[in-house]
Amino acid sequence: MAVLSRLIQAPAAVRIGPGVATELPAILADQRISGSGKLAIAISEGSGLTLRERLSADLPADAGWFTVSRASLDSAVDLADRIRAAGTAFDTLVAIGGGKVIDAAKYAAARLGMPLVAVATNLAHDGICSPVATLENDAGTGSYGVPSPIGVVIDLDLVREAPVRYVRAGIGEALSNISALADWELSHRETGEPVDGLAAAMARTAAEAVLRHPGTVADEHFLAVLADALVLSGQAMTVAGTSRPGSGACHEINHAINQLYPKLAAQHGEQCGVGAVFATHLRGDRDRAAEMAETLTRHELPVTPGDLGLGIDQFVEAVTFAPHTRPGRFTILEHLDLSRGEIHDAVKDYVATYAR
Incomplete structure (x- = not known):
């Protein structure tokens, strides 16, 4: 049956x-x-x-x-x-x-x-x-x-x-679903990893709601949408039985930053937001990356490594180390398998594109 x-x-x-x-x-x-x-x-x-x-x-x-x-x-x-x-x-x-x-x-x-x-x-x-x-x-x-x-x-x-920074950080966390889902779909194409369509739909809906909303954290309606999005993102992971709907190269980069630079004052969501835009840029989806970067900028969130308090070489080190933080996870970083020199060039191009 x-x-x-x-x-x-x-x-x-x-x-x-x-x-x-x-x-x-x-x-x-x-x-x-x-x-x-x-x-x-x-x-x-x-x-x-x-x-x-x-x-x-x-x-x-x-x-x-x-x-x-x-x-x-x-x-x-x-x-x-x-x-x-x-x-x-x-x-x-x-x-x-x-x-x-x-x-x-x-x-x-x-x-x-x-x-x-x-x-x-x-x-x-x-x-x-x-x-x-x-x-x-x-x-x-x-x-x-x-x-x-x-x-x-x-x-x-x-x-x-709460300190406004702790609220804004959730915006970066929600937007990172966009990059995480692209990594999940990439893994499906390249390795055959299954994608849970319902979980993906929930995570994508959450991210798009935040991306498209014209309000700010001073707007109660926007806060409600952001809260809904974060709950929906967490529920997507429960449905999938994995953190895949909200965690890809963006979170690998975040984990690498935490391990390499533990005294950095940036918030989790701030780092994930930067990691998500960088991974999307690296993927070649420049229009999508620009859209995400514009949203982060509008909400006064970091976009470049410098906004996080990192130099280019430090961010290169984090991106190089990132795949080691989640062994077995396949993202754009594992797919491209760039050398340190190639990562350095990619980061310089990213900064030149999005620096304010």
């Missing part, structure tokens, strides 16, 4: 809008996510303490509050250990904060066998709803497969209070 449909894992609840963080208890109850109402809540050590003061009145009085110091494997394991040691029969872990808190909580929830509800306070990346936790480890940074959040809440009032 032919298989006529497939089951797709998706969050039981997704709520995006101003002030929705205060609706969290009702969301958990309505969707039957937390049967007992006993919540373990993870927050950051800094701004998370302020969030606790603001939100505690709207959350159960017997909730357990746990701080997260950093997005590292050790910190995530420690969070799980502290929740277990509390001796309370928590039935849901709620992560309130940015990507560092959410990623650490994702891993901790998986370790504890608990559902996770992600309450995002910025829009810096698509990990809000993805089945991946990106955590620092002894070797640098690793990506760990985890269950996707069972609930996603994005409070646009809290997002507006």
